[in-house]
Ligand SMILES: Nc1nc2c(c(=O)[nH]1)N[C@H]1C(S)=C(S)[C@@H](COP(=O)(O)OP(=O)(O)OC[C@H]3O[C@@H](n4cnc5c(=O)[nH]c(N)nc54)[C@H](O)[C@@H]3O)O[C@H]1N2
């Protein structure tokens with residue numbers, strides 16, 4: 267028997283966010299003694315953030331479910347796995363045979379779990395669903411759509427080559443808190459500082475003076491939802507200064523290039539500048555820097571994606587990087603050469619093959635907007651959704667819409683989650699996965715968006731607790747139970763490791779799973795290299811510069827210029843390095859510190875409403891109203907209120923004892939499910955119009 271008092275150190279990857287930092291975990295038996303950054307990890311070089319330590323809290327959390335539970339009249343009842351699968355299979359067959367439409371919602375942690383992804387195909391087949399609901403339509407689907415149209419494949423992400431750039435314009439991203447997004451870039455702070463140290467500059471455009479803005483060379487406030495004007499003004503200013511120079515990209519540009527410029531030239535810089543509230547001189551100066559010939563990057567994230575013009579904005583960002591010759595260039599934005607190539611492995615993506623029942627929205631890469639799901643559930647008629655499987659998602663807090671009213675109407679709801687959350691509290695069955703340190707990890711979706719080409723496999727740190735199952739096993743067995751109950755053929759289970767090994771065997775890199783396992787610090791395959799035109803997946807191997815719906819959206823957008831923004835308070839979100847969407851709130855280590863769920867308000871707006879820091883305020887939108895403490899700060903621009911998302915940990919049924927001590931309010935009680943990017947169906951999570959009032963203390967104390 268092993269010596270129980272001996273400690274061992276295991277190298278693995280933290281899978282909590284996209285950064286995928288290497289960590290060293292010291293364990294004694296099943297006890298986690300320490301978690302530190304791994305200085306030898308090829309990508310993260312020792313960096314970690316406070317969330318890494320939450321891995322231990324998650325692993326040991328007494329609130330974490332260890333066995334399947336079933337909702338009964340007298341509360342949650344533990345049942346064994348076989349009973350759970352058999353009952354769910356039978357019930358699912360019953361609901362679907364009765365004409366109920368099933369649906370599948372997949373949350374963000376799926377993007378960090380290669381193993382589950384190897385099994386979801388069979389589950390989709392078992393459920394008979396051709397479209398999916400997921401966190402993608404609360405997040406990055408506009409990026410994927412634009413990439414699919416312009417470069418020929420939705421997974422062709424242009425990655426900011428931060429380590430070799432001289433100028434970085436960050437619009438609506440806060441990597442110092444988020445650790446980077448659609449961009450695997452551990453240790454982003456050091457890398458941004460290195461840009462500055464080699465004489466380069468970092469500029470941030472954001473309605474809040476964020477953590478990233480505070481280390482930047484310049485920060486400009488922008489009124490939420492007006493970035494389209496800034497992006498257009500930058501393009502126009504480049505053109506006027508004679509700085510449009512795609513260089514070696516020129517022969518790769520299709521006729522859309524001229525069409526795009528014809529449309530852009532119909533705008534003038536001055537009114538665009540007035541619309542977004544950034545000085546014309548600043549815009550011309552930024553354009554000059556982008557077009558200087560030195561390597562430069564325009565990077566846009568949540569602040570430009572989750573707005574009504576998400577797709578339009580992402581298109582204009584591509585045009586900026588192309589116009590300055592910075593696409594597919596060292597120090598610009600580059601396409602990766604991933605060890606496991608998802609571009610080669612899956613189709614390019616689809617658009618508008620069919621429409622949603624509610625809202626008549628186009629299918630986008632086989633997805634429908636998640637913000638519509640509550641209405642799909644609550645609206646009677648043919649095709650009404652009556653059964654729902656949620657895999658690691660918490661849309662009741664993370665998505666707009668009346669989830670609390672819709673979910674109880676389901677005839678069958680199954681949550682694969684280790685917690686009783688605002689969402690899973692409505693399930694009939696909750697199927698909990700093993701602890702985070704009991705599973706393996708490979709950055710299948712994130713390796714391809716990393717700042718270097720690399721691979722890295724983490725074996726489980728701890729053996730699986732008796733009776734536990736990994737997510738992939740739960741999904742695989744659930745799918746088979748449903749197929750069996752429907753009397754359909756039941757395929758054999760192919761374990762994720764076998765799938766991974768065969769994907770690696772097909773890779774150009776000739777690296778085996780065993781070799782990766784022997785190198786827990788990761789294997790570096792070098793910086794990105796020029797990949798165009800050969801990497802383009804468009805039929806004519808050219809960049810499709812003016813996707814018709816983008817060009818059309820640009821023409822339609824013009825009306826915004828005529829009607830100047832109304833004098834209306836706008837609500838935006840806020841991420842903090844110690845939170846992760848809605849679900850790390852139960853970690854005692856992360857929960858420490860001052861209350862983070864506050865309404866950040868500019869002093870002028872606060873004064874106009876008679877509000878001081880600490881006062882209770884009521885924030886009301888078209889769809890809802892919340893009450894929380896005010897935090898008066900010059901870090902947020904005038905006319906803007908900022909509230910973080912992922913709080914509201916006291917929704918009915920939630921069982922998270924640490925999170926419950928300071929539950930906060932849910933930002934998505936205010937965001938509007940009807941507000942959507944009409945092209946991609948992505949939710950609008952920033953720029954929600956709101957009213958603000960001070961709550962009289964006597965009332966608050968009642
Ligand atoms: N207003 C506003 N809303 C937002 C955002 C915003 O900026 N503003 N951001 C949006 C974004 S970018 C995203 S990605 C979405 C996220 O939306 P979701 O993915 O729906 O929600 P999460 O909050 O990430 O919740 C993840 C759930 O998975 C569970 N979980 C965690 N790890 C595992 C695991 O390994 N296995 C299983 N089975 N379960 C697990 C957690 O307990 C939690 O219940 O939220 C969106 N919501």
Ligand SMILES: Nc1nc2c(c(=O)[nH]1)N[C@H]1C(S)=C(S)[C@@H](COP(=O)(O)OP(=O)(O)OC[C@H]3O[C@@H](n4cnc5c(=O)[nH]c(N)nc54)[C@H](O)[C@@H]3O)O[C@H]1N2
Nearest residue numbers: 438440444447490491567568569841842843845846847952
């Ligand atoms: N600590 C932590 N890290 C995370 C997460 C987390 O919840 N917590 N979530 C993870 C996930 S799922 C994602 S998708 C990423 C997101 O990663 P990021 O996009 O970097 O994160 P956000 O903090 O949402 O950054 C969006 C920024 O846009 C600004 N903004 C809001 N409206 C506008 C606008 O109209 N225009 C402009 N220009 N800016 C605007 C906001 O003030 C904010 O600073 O973070 C990931 N990492």
Ligand code: SF4
Nearest residue numbers: 280283286287315317
């Ligand atoms: S930045 Fe933090 S949460 Fe993200 S991978 Fe690194 S340690 Fe984990």
Ligand SMILES: [Mo]
Nearest residue numbers: 374401404405
């Ligand atoms: Mo996200």
